[in-house]
Amino acid sequence: MTIIESIWPWKYGNIRVWESEQATTGNQPPVLLIHGFGASVEHWDLNIPVLAETRKVYALDLLGFGLSDKPEAQYSLALWAEQFKDFLTFKGEKEVALIGHSMGGAASLFFADAYPDCVERLVLVDASGVFPEKVSPIEQFLFSAIKNPIIGNVAFSLFGNRYAAKQNLILTYYNEDQVTDELVEQFSRPLKTDGAVNGYLAPSRNPEKFRLRLSKPCNFAKPALIVWGEYDKAFAPAEMLPKFKEFLPQAETHIMLKTAHCPHHEKPDEFNAVVKRFFA
Numbered sequence: 001m002t003i004i005e006s007i008w009p010w011k012y013g014n015i016r017v018w019e020s021e022q023a024t025t026g027n028q029p030p031v032l033l034i035h036g037f038g039a040s041v042e043h044w045d046l047n048i049p050v051l052a053e054t055r056k057v058y059a060l061d062l063l064g065f066g067l068s069d070k071p072e073a074q075y076s077l078a079l080w081a082e083q084f085k086d087f088l089t090f091k092g093e094k095e096v097a098l099i100g101h102s103m104g105g106a107a108s109l110f111f112a113d114a115y116p117d118c119v120e121r122l123v124l125v126d127a128s129g130v131f132p133e134k135v136s137p138i139e140q141f142l143f144s145a146i147k148n149p150i151i152g153n154v155a156f157s158l159f160g161n162r163y164a165a166k167q168n169l170i171l172t173y174y175n176e177d178q179v180t181d182e183l184v185e186q187f188s189r190p191l192k193t194d195g196a197v198n199g200y201l202a203p204s205r206n207p208e209k210f211r212l213r214l215s216k217p218c219n220f221a222k223p224a225l226i227v228w229g230e231y232d233k234a235f236a237p238a239e240m241l242p243k244f245k246e247f248l249p250q251a252e253t254h255i256m257l258k259t260a261h262c263p264h265h266e267k268p269d270e271f272n273a274v275v276k277r278f279f280a
Contacts, residue, residue, distance in 0.1 A: 001020060001049050002020070002021050003019065003020055003048065004020075004021075005017070005018055005019075006019065008087065008090060010063070010083065010086060010087075011086070012069075012071060012073055012079075013068065013069025013070070013071050013073075014068065015063060015068045015087070016040075016041065016066055016067045017041075017058065017059070017060055017087075018041045018044075018048070018057075018058070018060075019056075019059075020048060020052035020056055020057040020058075021052065021056070022056050023052060023053060023054050023055050023056055028054065028055050028097070028120075029055070029093070029094075029096050029120045030055055030056035030096050030097070031051050031055050031098075031099060032058045032059075032060070032084065032088075032096040032099070033048070033059040033099050033100075034059075034062070034080075034084070034098070034099065034100040034104030034105075034107060034108050035061070035062065035065070035101060035102075035104050036100075036101040036102025036103050036104050036126075036128075036262075037065075037102055037103040037128070037203065038065065038165070038190075038200065039065070039066070039101070039102075039104075039186075039187065040061050040065060040066030040067065040187075040190060041059040041060065041066060042066075042186045043101070043186070043262070043264075043265060044059050044264070046264075046265060046268035046272075047264055047265075047271065050268075050272040050276065051272065051276070054279065055279070058087075058091070058096070060083070060084075060087060062080055062104065062199070063079065063080065063083055064195075064198055064200070064202065065199050065200075066190050067190060067193065070193060070194065070195030070196055070197075070198050070199045071195060071198065072195070072198050073198065075198070075202035075203075075206070075209065076202075076209035076210065077106055077107045077129070077209065077212070078114075078209070080107040080110075080111075081107060081110050081111040081114055081115070084098075084107075084108075084111050084115075084118075085115055088118060094118070095117065095118050095119060095120045096118065096119065096120065097119075097120050097121045097122075097123070098111065098112060098119050098121075098122050098123070099122075099125065099275070100123070100124060100125065100127065101125040101126060101127075101264060102125070102127065102128050103129075103210065105124040105125055105126065105128065105129070106127050106128045106129025106210065106212055108122060108124065108127075109122070109127060109129065109212060109218070109220075109244075109247060109248075110129070110212060112219075112220035113214050113218040113219045113220055113247075114219075116219050116220045116221070116222070119220060121222055121223040121225075121278070121279070122222070122223070122224045122225070122248070123224070123226075123227065123275060123278065124224070124225070124226045124244060124248075124251075125227045125228075125263065125264050125271075126227070126229055126232050126234075126235055126262070126263065127226075127235075127240075127244060128210070128234075128235065129210065129211060130240060130243045130244070131207070131211055161188065162184060162191075165184055165187040165188040165191065166179060166184045166188075169184060169187060171234075171260075171261075172233075172234070172261035172262050173260050173261075173262060173266060174231050174258050174259050174260040174266060175258075175266060178265075178266055212247070214247055216246040216247055217246070217247060217249050218247045218248065221250060222250075223250070223252075223278070224248045224250055224251035224252070225251060225252045225253075225254065225275070225278045226241060226244050226245070226248065226251045226253045226254070227253075227254050227255075227256060227263060227264070227274065227275075228240065228241060228253070228254075228256070228263070229259035229260045229263040229266070230256060230258060230259060230260075231258070231259065231260045232260050232261045233260060233261070234261055235261070241253055254274050256270060256271065
């Protein structure tokens with residue numbers, strides 16, 4: 001199976017795209033994969049070959065992340081939804097099966113709500129976008145500090161490195177042995193690219209732009225699947241699944257045992273089987 005990497009010259013900046021060959025079996029809409037915070041298209045490397053057996057697969061680096069451009073922009077779920085819509089237009093695709101992880105899951109749900117006709121079915125993987133309405137005084141102080149251009153940029157220069165990337169990954173994997181040097185390099189490499197501070201600090205500087213404020217249920221009423229890692233420390237499934245079910249009451253749910261925030265990468269065989277069954 002061949003993956004073609006290309007650059008799509010979007011109006012806000014160049015976007016890195018991975019694209020599989022056309023599937024040899026099936027005649028269904030393609031899959032569009034959206035990575036989470038700090039990640040890139042490589043985080044789907046254990047999923048694309050299997051999903052591409054029955055559907056064409058696209059994966060995008062979000063504007064501000066991976067090896068896509070990182071301009072000074074009004075980053076938000078709405079901006080990325082615009083990125084998805086324009087990409088489909090560019091590729092001449094009417095609809096896709098959309099799979100989003102973490103922050104990419106929030107952007108995917110936002111897109112499905114705004115453009116339900118463009119999404120054939122939706123898969124959320126440990127999605128973000130639902131946060132406490134109130135934050136502690138300490139959190140308020142940190143958000144205020146990061147919003148300051150000087151303090152935020154200095155903090156990023158201190159913590160936006162390989163060591164910090166590894167520590168963050170350890171928190172998001174159930175099995176620390178899976179946090180390999182290769183994975184750390186995958187997450188730390190984009191931190192060194194021009195403008196990285198713009199995308200990486202955007203959710204902390206403007207958290208309201210990354211919060212899902214949709215009707216319950218949302219506008220997307222087609223098949224949906226919510227996958228969650230049993231030991232997700234950031235977004236515990238017992239707390240988060242009911243909230244996302246309010247948006248998607250029709251959704252099937254699947255909790256992946258002995259995984260944390262990245263179940264699609266920790267147990268790819270199980271994840272791929274669950275998604276292919278859902279697609280079928």
